[in-house]
Amino acid sequence: MAIKIYALGDSITYGFPYGPDCSWVRILAQKTGLEIINGGVNGDTTTLMLQRLSLAFNYNPSHLLLLGGTNDAYWAQSLLTVTQNIREICYRCLEHKVYPLLGTPIPVDEPQVEAILAEYRAFIQETAKKEAIPLIPFHRAFLTEDNRFKAELTVDGCHPNLNGYEAMAELAIKELPIPGYPDPKV
Numbered sequence: 522m523a524i525k526i527y528a529l530g531d532s533i534t535y536g537f538p539y540g541p542d543c544s545w546v547r548i549l550a551q552k553t554g555l556e557i558i559n560g561g562v563n564g565d566t567t568t569l570m571l572q573r574l575s576l577a578f579n580y581n582p583s584h585l586l587l588l589g590g591t592n593d594a595y596w597a598q599s600l601l602t603v604t605q606n607i608r609e610i611c612y613r614c615l616e617h618k619v620y621p622l623l624g625t626p627i628p629v630d631e632p633q634v635e636a637i638l639a640e641y642r643a644f645i646q647e648t649a650k651k652e653a654i655p656l657i658p659f660h661r662a663f664l665t666e667d668n669r670f671k672a673e674l675t676v677d678g679c680h681p682n683l684n685g686y687e688a689m690a691e692l693a694i695k696e697l698p699i700p701g702y703p704d705p706k707v
Contacts (some may be wrong), residue, residue, distance in 0.1 A: 534561025655698030
């Protein structure tokens, strides 16, 4: 099976403020040789991602990597809304024979928003484990060993800087849970 990943996400997937050429998606594609389509849209919520999911299927991906929730947290969307959106995205992927991959949203330096994101992350991690959906824990790239936020990897306490996008790509390379990658004999 040829691997083609559609990365569905918000500005953190898009590569804000630099653009898609500096995104973790582009860096990951360059370093692995995988075909990865950047489906990041600035300002997107999981509700909007669900609404535009059919556009992702037009690319005939083998996998869809979902990384969302940051804008939902800033808008204080309920955990129920976000969980329903994530579940529905995964369900529709499976209906289209597209393997879902989940990414955890990265931390932010605003305590109130971070508290909401922590709830979303816990759900995403629990769902990945329970449903056997592969997970890339992107948030770990922005935490020290004692779980302090690495603000120096961001431009504004939310969006990664160039080093932050590089850290996300490096973490994804180590954690990329796709059968056959990186060892094609699997």
